[in-house]
Amino acid sequence: MASSWEKLASKKRDSILAAIPPEWRLPQPLPTPEAQKVVAGSYVRQFLSAREVEITENDAVTITEHTTSGKWKATEVVTAFCHRAALAHQLTNCLHEIFFEQAIEHAKRLDAAFAAGNGPIGPLHGLPVSFKDQFHVKGVETTMGYVGWIDTFEGLKGTGKEKNVDSELVREAKALGAVPFCKTSLPHTVMSGITWNNIVGFTLNPHNRLLSCGGSSGGEGALIGMRGSPIGFGTDIGGSIRIPSAFNGLYGIRPSFGRLPYAGAANSMPGQNTIPSVCGPLATSLGSLKLMLQAILSQEPWQHDPAVVELPWRDDLYTPLSAFGAKLTFGLLPTDGLVNPQPAIRRAFETVKDLIISMGHEVVEWKPPSQQNLVKLALEVFTADAGLDIWHHIGLSDETLASDVAALYGKEPGTxxxxxxxxxxxxxxxxxxxxxxxxxxxxxxxTKSGRPVDAVLTPVSAVPAFQFGKSIPIGYTPWVNALDYTSVVFPVTKVDKNIDTFDDQYRPINEADKQAWQENDPELEHGTPVGLQLVGRRLQEEKILGLVDLISTSLAAKQKIM
Amino acid sequence: MASSWEKLASKKRDSILAAIPPEWRLPQPLPTPEAQKVVAGSYVRQFLSAREVEITENDAVTITEHTTSGKWKATEVVTAFCHRAALAHQLTNCLHEIFFEQAIEHAKRLDAAFAAGNGPIGPLHGLPVSFKDQFHVKGVETTMGYVGWIDTFEGLKGTGKEKNVDSELVREAKALGAVPFCKTSLPHTVMSGITWNNIVGFTLNPHNRLLSCGGSSGGEGALIGMRGSPIGFGTDIGGSIRIPSAFNGLYGIRPSFGRLPYAGAANSMPGQNTIPSVCGPLATSLGSLKLMLQAILSQEPWQHDPAVVELPWRDDLYTPLSAFGAKLTFGLLPTDGLVNPQPAIRRAFETVKDLIISMGHEVVEWKPPSQQNLVKLALEVFTADAGLDIWHHIGLSDETLASDVAALYGKEPGTxxxxxxxxxxxxxxxxxxxxxxxxxxxxxxxTKSGRPVDAVLTPVSAVPAFQFGKSIPIGYTPWVNALDYTSVVFPVTKVDKNIDTFDDQYRPINEADKQAWQENDPELEHGTPVGLQLVGRRLQEEKILGLVDLISTSLAAKQKIM
Structure with a gap:
């Protein structure tokens, strides 16, 4: 017999599916991941009209060009993304909250205001935006993957805040004209690189459903990877924006702490202020990230979130060639030294390295002080309360704790x-x-310029995407959080089993490396996106976005020729 | 028989005095505080040449105008301040480290470089700058008032860092041409509003040696109050820059955390990151504070201290009338609600309030959420380790702990x-x-402008200066630290026993208020400076400096007429 928490979780899971209009439901039975590995792209398109495909395959920049000029109606745009998000959820389990009706009503009000001669409400007029289920949106609940949070406000009953508050970021996005329309899955506790919880189970990678979408902002990764949302917000305390960005072929930014408003969002260990979590967007284009940062900063979030620094968008830093001289220097860090990158990651790294050199920029070997110490310290900080916070929330329902989180926090609260x-x-x-x-x-x-290195190129992960039930090496990301640096992830290529073959001559450098090497499976991983991150100093969001723009534009041009 | 730590302390005390050249020593016996209450101004001038008086009674702005143009030699300027600082120490116990010879040698090198045609080394060329004894300066030691730190580096022996490092702020000041020449007294533990330690005893207020100079940057307050230094750096975790600024008739700024570099300075509970200590200058003019902030920020401290935010000097925010409209609005907060201000403070407050209104600006009553909660929380945070850190350092020598600090931390380390x-x-x-x-x-x-209030006017303390052995009400300052706001202190008036008479009709609002009221002693306090603080939002240093410039300039003009 199902336990009380299993019933609650099952009821919640059903209510998510029930929020999908019947006409958007897929025929049962759904194909298994084995039968239909890739659901992004042509597979999902078959369930959409040509117009819906046209709308949803544009990025946030083009969409807002059309919605703010009145060329496209907010209602049509929002409805198209709702439809595609509904399909994405059925195929990958990427949503926690579906509020399409509320969103379409919202879009209608925007259209009415536009038609009344008021023009666009802001630069994000009519743009559908998804949010990781840590952000509160009026009208819907937030579970953060905890069964014990169902029908509560962050685990508390009777606060009056249930379904009744917007997090600051949500408030600002709405003020800019954006339309929140769904909230996305995450691992309960938010402390995992794999997206699993007792409500929706595993969220799958839409480019390869046999693999994880990553985490903890995994629902965003899968949803946007399916183009079920043009842009959405995740959070990152150890890689949680960057890992899903890379695994799902997306652009994503982990800004420094204090750049974007986190106020009023739910979190694990929310009072932990040593290596704090940050929020940032994931999107299908680099320009979308820029658009979103510019838009949010125009709201002066420092007037509304005490942790935000008064730092408006600095456009002069975005144009690196004029701001920093025609010749830039990139540090190259191909490995974390603990688990070496698999062949596809190595190839992506070499591709971008060669590209940078071919563009006339300089590269130097990056030999920093121990990043492993930083990763170790981050884990020490994240577990400093010995799991009291997460066990409290798990204990609200007595649900089971995700095994990889239990591996970090132990099987019960400690001292x-x-x-x-x-x-x-x-x-x-x-x-x-x-x-x-x-x-x-x-x-x-x-450097030849006599200036310090401009940015550091490094993988996001040793593997293209985590395999279910296998190892989860995470050494490439938490050091950035510990240093509070800016990092922008960008897609480079996809795993090709014919090129990225298993390296049977490889000599592992330690046990973790050996395990990851043995788990490398080109056949399984074929087609999975591969991204890299470009890391800059603290609060250098504009500069790093600008540099990734430079690299990505050049990469796209080169890939078009080839 | 003197204990071991008393001998060590006494030896250190003697070595400080011994560093004063014989020709700068005052005739013995020195006058008692009762016999010579005021030692600033005309009293100290008698021991200086007319030229020394001329030099030392200019502010940092004029001094650097003369030193960077070559009109004044660095050597002459530095020597004059060394002489006056030597007198200040003999009369107020304000110094911990005297390194006049090293400073004069430094000045000679600056003069030589200038003469060699290199011009000024930077905007602070030849400017003597004093530092609270938390900052390390190569060539001298740092005790932070702890007997157990004598002959060590922050309590540790054999680190190789003893007398061998510059804190980042010191390094930057030197790079700008400044000449560190002495380090100033502070209460051991730095957690007191009164400057006392077992090495130099009490530091006295030069305007009224029967009263405290305040703390914890009390040595800076007394020294600069004597014009023994034109500008110096203190630190502020709960009022430690602002209280000595007000008590000694000075300008001082408590910037927000992350504006100026604290890296490489000693501190109590240095890992406490909830309400962190900040550093900032105290000086004899508002322009000096501006000069120093501009100069330090030109060094891009964010490239050298990971805690500093990349925020260059923003001159547009300094000119409030053009930046914020001709009509400004000031919030008025005359009391902390716990200990009401004494008559002289009330008068100062009313003076500035009337001035603001007469300038055509608006004032509104400031009724914020509980600041007492903020003060309580700050004390909770400051004692969260139950005194382990301070007792460790006290324990290095087994010296006695200052009684007011013991009142906060208890008589032994707790849990x-x-x-x-x-x-x-x-x-x-x-x-x-x-x-x-x-x-x-x-x-x-x-507000009539429809904009939020620009800044809040409030006292720095309920009393003009703390009396020795009496109550130390500190409710006016720690709330600013808890909010991480910007605060600039400026001098307004002096206690006048004929105007600021004892209010025998006053009805105390609580026991602390009753005690402070009963301790009000116009006869004793006569002549003590009274300052106020203008508080702005986080990282609004330029704006608040600009507003204080506006107020102070107008106040000075008005006082000249009257």
């Missing part, structure tokens, strides 16, 4: 660190940050 | 909070910050 130990860790972190900064400055002596 | 409780406090703080921010935004509905 939290004392404050003096936490402060000692804070000091250690500051020392590491200073050492890394000094190293970065020292690269001025290595 | 530190656990991390989960600390994170809960962090959340509470964020909630308070958000509520306060929302209140500030809501004032847009109260």
């Amino acid at each position: 939290p660190k004392t404050v003096d130990k936490m402060w000692e860790a804070n000091l250690r972190l500051r020392q590491y940050q200073k050492e890394y900064m000094d190293y970065w400055n020292s690269t001025a002596t290595m | 530190p909070k656990t991390v989960d409780k600390m994170w809960e406090a962090n959340l509470r703080l964020r909630q308070y910050q958000k509520e306060y921010m929302d209140y500030w935004n809501s004032t847009a509905t109260m």
Whole structure:
């Protein structure tokens, strides 16, 4: 017999599906992942009209060009994305909250205001935007994947806030004309690179349903990877925006802390302020990220979220060639030194490296102070309360904890660190940050320009996408959080089993590396997107977006020729 | 018989005095505070040449005009301030480290470089700058008032760093041409509003040696109040720059965290990152603060201190009338609601209020969410480790702990909070910050401009200066730290026993208020400077400096007429 929490979870799961209009439901039985590995692209298109395909395969930049000029109606755009999101959910389990009706009503009001002669409400007029299920949106609930949060506000009953508040980011997006229309899946606790919870189960990678979409902003990754949303917001405390961006062939930015407003969003261990989580968009184009950052910053979030720094969009930093000289320098960091990248990642890295050189820029080997120390320290910080917070929320329903999270936090709450130990860790972190900064400055002596390296190119993960039930190496991302650096992920290629063949001559450097190597399966991974990240210094969002623009534009031109 | 730590402290005290050249020593016996209450101004001038008086009574702006143009030699300027600082120390106990010879050698090198045709080394060429004894300066030690730190680096022996490092701020000041020449006294632990330690004893207020100079940057307050330094750096975690600025008739700024570099400076509980300490200058003029901030920011401290935000000096925010419209609005907060201001403070407040109105600006009553909650939370955070850090450093020598610090931390180390409780406090703080921010935004509905209030005028303390052995009410300052707001202190008037008479009709609102009222002693306090603070939002240093410039200039003009 199903336990009480299983019933609750099942009811919630059913209610999500029930929110999909009958005409948008797929014929049963759905194909298995084995039978239909790829559901993005041509597979999903068959269920859409030509007009819906046209709309949903544009990026946020083009969409808003059309909606703010009145060429496209908000209602038509929002409805098309609702339809495609509904399909995405049925094929990948990527949604937690579906509120299409509310969104379409919202779009109608926007169209009415436009038609009344008021023009667009803002630069995001009529743009559908999805949100990871940490953000509150009026009218719907937030479970953050916890069964115990169903019918509550962040686990509490009777607060008056249930389904009744917008997180600050949501409020600002709406003020700009955006239309929230669904909230996306995530691993409960948010502390995992795989998106699984007891409500929707695993979220699948739409480019390869035999693999994970990544996490923790995995629902965003899968949904936008399906083009069920043009742009959406995730959060990143150790790679949670970047991993799903890379795994699903998307652009994503992990801004520095204090750039975008996190106020009023739910979180795990929300008072942890040593290596704080940040929010940022994932999208189908680089220009969409730029558009969104510019738009949100135009709302002066520093007037509404005490943690946000008063730093408007700096357009001069976006144009790197004029701002930083015609010759840029990139640091190259091909491996985290713990689990070496698999052949497809290596190939992506070499492709971009060669491209940078062919563009006339300089590359130097990046040999920073230990990033493994930073990753270790991040894990120490994330578990400093010995799991009290996550076990409290798991305990609300007594649901089972995801096994990979249990591997991090143990099978029951432990004894939290004392404050003096936490402060000692804070000091250690500051020392590491200073050492890394000094190293970065020292690269001025290595470059022809005499300036420090502009940005660092490095993989997002050793593997194209995590396999279910296999190892989850995460060493490529948390060091960026520990340093609070800016990182932008961009798609480079896809795994090709004919090129990225298994390297049977490879000599593993340690046990984790050996396991990842043994798990490399070109046949299985074929077709999975591969992305890389470009990392810049703290609060250098404009510069790194601009550099990725430069690289991506050149990469696209080259790939068109080839 | 003196204990071991008393001998060490006494030896250190003697070595400070011994660093004063014989020709600069005052005749013994020195006058008692009772016999010579005021030592600033005419009293100290008698020991200086007319030229030394001329030099030392200019502010940093005029001094650097003369040193960077070659009109004044760095050597002459530095020597004059060394002489006056030597006198200041003998009369107020304001110094911990005297390195006049090193400074004069430094100045000679600057003069030589200038003479060699290289011109000024930077905008602070030849400017003597003093530093609170938390900052490391190559060639001298740092005790931070702890006997146990004598002959060590922050309490550790054999680190190789002893007398061998510059804190980042010191490095940048030197790179700009500044000449560090002495380090100033502070209460050991830095957690007190009164400057006392076992090495130099009490530091006295040069305008009234029967009263405290305040703290914790009390040595800076006394030294600059004596014009023994034109400008110096203190730190502020709960009022430690602002209280000595007000008590000694100075300008001082508590910038927001991350504006100026703190890296490489010593501190109490240095890993405490919930309400962190910040550094900032105290000086004899508002223009000096502006000069220093502009100069330090020109060094791009964000490239050298990971905690500094990339925010160059924004000159457009400094000119408030053009940036914010001709009509500004000031919030008025005359009391902290716990200990009401004494008559002289009230008078200063009314003076500035009337001035603002007479300038054509608007004033509104400031009724924010509870600041007392913020003060309470700050104290909770500052004691979250139950004194482990300070008792460790006290324990290095077994010296006695200052009684007012013991009142805060208890007579022995306790049991530190656990991390989960600390994170809960962090959340509470964020909630308070958000509520306060929302209140500030809501004032847009109260102002004629329709914009939120520009800045808040409020006292720095309920009393002109703390009396030795009496109560130390500190409710006017820590709330600013908890909110991480910008605050600039400026001098307004002096206590006048004929105007600021004891209010025997006053009805105290609580026990603390009653005690402060009973301690009000116009006869004793006569002549003590009174300052106020103007508080702005986070990272609004330029705006608040600009507004204080406006007010101070107008105040000076008015006082000249009267």
